[in-house]
Amino acid sequence: MQCNANDIVVLDFETTGLSPLQGDRAIEIGAVRIAGGEVVDRFQSLMNPGFKVSGFISNYTGISNAMLQQAPPCAEVMADFADFIGDSNLLAHNASFDKRFLDAELGHIKRRYAGEFSCSLLLSRRLYPAAPNHQLATLLKYANIAADGDFHRALYDSEMTAKLWLALLQTISERSGLSPVPFALVKKLAKVPKKSVPEFLAQW
DNA sequence: TGCCAGGCCCTCTTTAGGGCCTT
Numbered sequence: 001m002q003c004n005a006n007d008i009v010v011l012d013f014e015t016t017g018l019s020p021l022q023g024d025r026a027i028e029i030g031a032v033r034i035a036g037g038e039v040v041d042r043f044q045s046l047m048n049p050g051f052k053v054s055g056f057i058s059n060y061t062g063i064s065n066a067m068l069q070q071a072p073p074c075a076e077v078m079a080d081f082a083d084f085i086g087d088s089n090l091l092a093h094n095a096s097f098d099k100r101f102l103d104a105e106l107g108h109i110k111r112r113y114a115g116e117f118s119c120s121l122l123l124s125r126r127l128y129p130a131a132p133n134h135q136l137a138t139l140l141k142y143a144n145i146a147a148d149g150d151f152h153r154a155l156y157d158s159e160m161t162a163k164l165w166l167a168l169l170q171t172i173s174e175r176s177g178l179s180p181v182p183f184a185l186v187k188k189l190a191k192v193p194k195k196s197v198p199e200f201l202a203q204w
Numbered sequence: 205t206g207c208c209a210g211g212c213c214c215t216c217t218t219t220a221g222g223g224c225c226t227t
Contacts, residue, residue, distance in 0.1 A: 019209040097226035
């Protein structure tokens with residue numbers, strides 16, 4: 001198990017909707033592996049969920065039914081993705097959403113993962129409390145991170161989440177004096193009451 | 205065809221409700 005927060009796999013799903021328990025499936029996975037604070041590997045694939053996606057989803061993601069018809073099935077893509085993530089720790093923006101789909105899709109093919117999730121949304125609420133909101137695009141602007149690609153595509157969103165993550169880790173380093181930042185710290189920080197964050201970082 | 209969830213977090217709270225965030 002890796003112990004530093006800058007050795008992590010950042011992932012993002014595009015899906016047919018919000019809930020795998022309601023029958024929604026993944027239609028694209030994108031991920032980047034960060035090691036030593038740099039992106040060292042990437043994974044991206046569309047996947048065919050076996051049914052047509054709604055007009056809303058096509059408009060939201062730019063992923064059409066024609067594109068998905070030519071894509072490999074979810075089972076094939078997710079097996080490759082399970083190999084990609086290995087036992088790495090994992091990160092997503094609003095991780096509870098992506099974790100639900102990762103659990104569901106890997107459950108379909110009886111695969112598991114050993115890593116623990118961290119969440120850039122929970123950390124940004126604690127480290128950037130003055131941001132206008134905590135949507136990914138807004139946080140990138142707030143942190144002065146250039147973003148000129150297509151949001152709501154899995155690889156681009158995972159790349160941007162990785163950049164946001166590194167900025168958040170830099171903020172933690174500046175406020176705590178720690179570098180690299182321990183993974184255990186970010187796990188606990190995500191649950192610290194907002195008003196207790198300065199004290200938490202000073203005392204770690 | 206149309207519709208759907210759930211965890212976090214705040215407060216006019218905890219015997220609850222509603223906004224935010226993800227697709």
